Amino acid sequence: MITISAFQWVPPFAQGVVRDLRVRWALEEAGLPYQVRLIDPQVQASSEYRALQPFGQVPIYQEGNLTLFESGAIVHHIASRSEVLLPTDEEGKARATMWMFAALNSIEIYFQNLAEIDFFYPGQEWGKQHRPDVVKMIQTRLGELATCLGSREYLEDRFTAGDLLMSTVLRILRHTDLLDGYPTLKAYKARCEARPAFQRALASQMEPFQQRQA
Incomplete structure (x- = not known):
């Protein structure tokens, strides 16, 4: 049975x-099929957990003797076992993998910078000064991504793991209105999130948070 780690609770x-x-x-x-191991800050800081994930993050993926960390690497491993996520032809597989790397390397780093400023340093002067430049870079990347997407439903001719990662990266901007200026990307994100598998995954992640808040 596959086991992944996840946080028992995080801020809203x-x-x-x-x-x-x-x-x-x-x-x-x-x-x-998989099961989830919920962890708290004590487990996260433990030597046992750090032996599996040296940076103390989630998720960890465990299956038999295999242990993986880094969500992109884990998604790629899973995708290699599923035609739903990666095409079987070499060209299609390579292009889907390309979009996976693009989501994490060319897009996410800028979105994450904004989230860190807004959630962790909202009142600090350096954050106020730096934020406009971060927003400008995000808008540049969104424009470039919208151009690549064009009128297609997905980044390639069908949904792949590239879309899975890209749409989860776009979710980082949900506390802003930045996507409003790019209607094709907003529709693309909604299209990906409408997939039943996403809805099940989201409900699964949210369940322990909602139970704690009840």
């Missing part, structure tokens, strides 16, 4: 975007 601004969501979604798309 992080609920629904913690990176185990990507892995849950990939597993749901691939139809692979």
Whole structure:
């Protein structure tokens, strides 16, 4: 049985975007059963957990003797076992993988910078000064991504793991109105999130948070 780690609780601004969501979604798309190990800050800081994930993050993926960390690497591993997430032809597989890397390397780093300023340093002067430049770079990337997407439903000719990662990256901007200026990207994100596998993954991640708040 596949086991992934996830946080027992996170603040509301992080609920629904913690990176185990990507892995849950990939597993749901691939139809692979899994169980979740919820961890608290004590477990996260433990030597046992750090031996599996040296940076203390989630998720960890465990299956038999295999242990993986980094959500992108885990999604790629899952996708390699599922035609739903990666095409079987070499060209299609390579292009889907390209979009996976683009989501994490060319897009996410800028979105994450904005989230860190807004949620962790909202009142600090350096953040106020730096934020306009970050927003400008995000708008540049959104424009470039919208151009690549064009009128297509997905980044390639069908949904792949590239779309899975890209749409979860776009979720990082949900506390802003930045996507409003790019209607094709907003519709693209909604299209990806309407997939039943995503809805199951999101409900699974949110369940322990909602139970704690009840």
